[in-house]
Amino acid sequence: MVLLSLAIWIPIVAGLAVFATGGDRRAPLQRWLALTGAVLGFLVTIPLYTGFDIQSAGIQFEQRIPWIERFNIWYHLGVDGISVLFVLLNSFITVLVVIAGWSVIDSRVGQYYGAFLVMSGLLNGVFSALDAVLFYVFFEGTLIPMFLIIGVWGGPNRVYAAVKFFLYTLFGSLLMLVAMLYLYNKSGGSFAILDWHKVPLELRVQTLLFFGFLFAFAVKVPMWPVHTWLPDAHTEAPTGGSVVLAAILLKLGAYGFVRFTLPILPDASKDLAWLMIVLSLIAIAYIGLVTLVQTDMKRLIAYSSVSHMGFVTLGFFIFNAYGVEGGLVQMISHGFVSAALFLCVGVMYDRMHTRMIGDYGGVVNTMPKFASFMMLFAMANAGLPATSGFVGEFMVIMGTMKASFWLAFVAASTLVLGAAYTLWMYKRVIFGAVANANVAALKDLNWRETTVLTALAAAVLFMGVYPLPFTEVMHASVNELLKHITVPKT
């Protein structure tokens, strides 16, 4: 099946084409070209969902071509119930990002769209690669466009943020590379991730490898205490960059845990689950508190992302179906909600050129439509039932409750904290009297912004009311994973 290849290469080729069209004189052409590429890229992923066999836990839409035979490296693509949704999510978000940047980006348009499309293709590659080197190439390859996106189109402190982002994530991935090479050696010369699932390893070795992978994934998630790059990168990135960072790039780390750490190193994972749970709870509770005191809206959402991703890692290392599925659902929901919130901040930033909460107040008076959209997303971020944010959190808390009451108690603190920081921000920005003349002059959403936010609002509500289409896809694969983990490999 070439569908996955198309999902990877259509955006990349479109991105290179946009890049090659030249300077800003051709900006309109570049925008349409980018939109075409993004939409085509999204369309080819739809058969991945409609044609997906939910009964099977195996790899579907597989494609396997020899690539570097010297090292037994294959161009091996395929998705299972865990990864298929992320390919869709990514392609969907890419379309929105292209539309969202339509009139906002007016300098180096071709390079902006080129970078986004190339990154979108690479991200699809990460989620569908079944060969470790291929995975690594895509995983690392995403650094280059993201580095440029933050650094070229970002805010005032963008250089610091871009370099920090790059070096932090590179640090993690380089250790992962050594771990991969070790597994290559141990497995008798195979880079196939599925082969690695079967390689027997002693606990001591597993523990070392666990840390090798942990750095790579923990930095990407990001887990406390290696999360400090995220607020900087998010805050300084342009709106589209923040959206992709929050919605997709953060998922790479969590995805890595499910694809590599849990199945390849099950014993070390269980052995060190306490560490992961403690780190996740710190992220949930402590970062939740940190979020409360933020004065910059983007920073606030960035910290809330760290806190929400804590739920994901917590769910994974509880080792029951509720936890793992809840974590995956939370990842997708967070993809929608954080993307929407960053777009909302972007909408205001484009008009006012400030992200400070203190500069706003009474926005509802001038932008009523916008205020109602943002209300919905704020509620979803706080985990209100009937929004997508509720489903994942609820499942993870339920899974945690099965493991231990007190863990669940700490995790549930997010329901209070999340509501507190999101709604408090919402109140200060949207309600109250009109704060100043700038706010008074605000114009409500244009049709382009309305389209983007409507699409996300529909997704958030649909997933909140009827999550079955999402969970049934992952069910078989998650059960298979959990069964696999129960068998010790030592």
Place this chain on the structure above:
Amino acid sequence: MSWMDFLSHLRALPEVLLLVGTCVVLMVDVTSRDPQRRASYWGAQATLLACLLATLYVAYESEGTRRLIFYGLFISDLMSHLLKVVSVLAVSVALVYSRQYLLDRGLLRGEFFTLLLFALLGMMVMISAASFLTLFLGLELMSLCLYAMVALNRDSALSTEAAMKYFVLGALSSGLLLYGMSMIYGATGTLNMYEVSTHVTRLSAIASDRIFLVFGLVFVVAGLAFKVGVVPFHMWIPDVYHGAPTAVTLIVGSAPKLAAFAMAVRLLVSGLPDLAQDWQQMLALLALLSMALGNIAAIAQSNLKRMLAYSTIAHMGFMLLGLLSGVVEGNRLNMPEAYSSALFYVIVYVLMSLGAFGMLIYLSRAGFECENLDDVQGLNRVSPWTAFLMLVLMFSLAGIPPTAGFYAKLAVLSAAVNAGQIWLAVAAVLLSLVGAFYYLRVVKLMYFDEPKGTLTLGGRSAGYALAANGLALLFFGILPWPLMNACFEAIKASF
């Protein structure tokens, strides 16, 4: 001389053609009055082309067989063909890059062509050396030409100082190497590396003889380390790279690395495989120190040429990782993989080094040297395409996929991990993280900052060569297997 003898000497055809061509260029240049030296330039390129075709012909004709000719002085095997092809190409590309640069500075004189071609001849002799004698002959031919080329701009104090340093330290290192060779000769009674190898197998079992051999080995490794340029024998590199005209830095920093690699392989792997345990330990230390010092010192540089010089030191340390992973506890199974990874690394490095210095030349013009970090500031505003090429070069040097530099690192690290050198591999990746910082800084300057002065681009032919060079790195970053396989076959057929 019988007909068969003559045929077997055909294996040295590339060298013969190069020597003849060089002499012709020399004579042509003496009579030429053209300030642009068109005749010499095209003569040199034609010689290189002939040499390239001859190498390819010999490689094709030999069908991968290995043969010693000239009474065991000269070896012709797949590895030598591959290295020669890359060296000739590198020199040819270097000529394209540097023509306009040298012309603008009044340095495009006949000596440049002659010295360059003789240096290449030296490299080719080194690459094919099967005896200590030929090795040293080639080494000195190459080095003497390079010393003179560094001083090409004789009115520049910086250049002459660099040449002086290069010469003194180079002579010292040649002395060390020669001393080590004489010790080994004393122990084994032969200069031919393959005969040395059989004697060493016998002698290394005897403790007293082994000590004697290891004593010689220390000097050989020290001499090698000087030529390759690894810590603590690296002191000449930053000064020479900085002081020489960029066109000469381009040459010093590219093809000679291939010859140095060949020298290391011939001396250590062909000559002294039974002492692998000893020299691998030495190389491990050298590699670790080079990666550490090279990467850390490069951060402090504000001059691009100096930065690239320190990055060379770090890269050569990385390359040594491959060389030291061949023999694991007396087991030689890992050899083809390990040495081919080092070979791949050095070829990719030469490509990157050519591109990086070529870029500096491309951005320089009459009266302006592009050599400081802020000189590339805002390049993306001036020419997005050139900035993109530089981006590829920098990420390739940093080893980020999808560029060839990543696979070079992958291959070498894989060899190290297979040899059980896991902690060395971890140290290597951590130090390459340090390295990523200064490459990123260049990208940052090009993309994130606004242009400071007026940047101009070089001539069209250099532009095409640069594009080919950058795209080759990208091509080998997506499909690395043709080059990887070539390296593997070359090493497998040679040992």
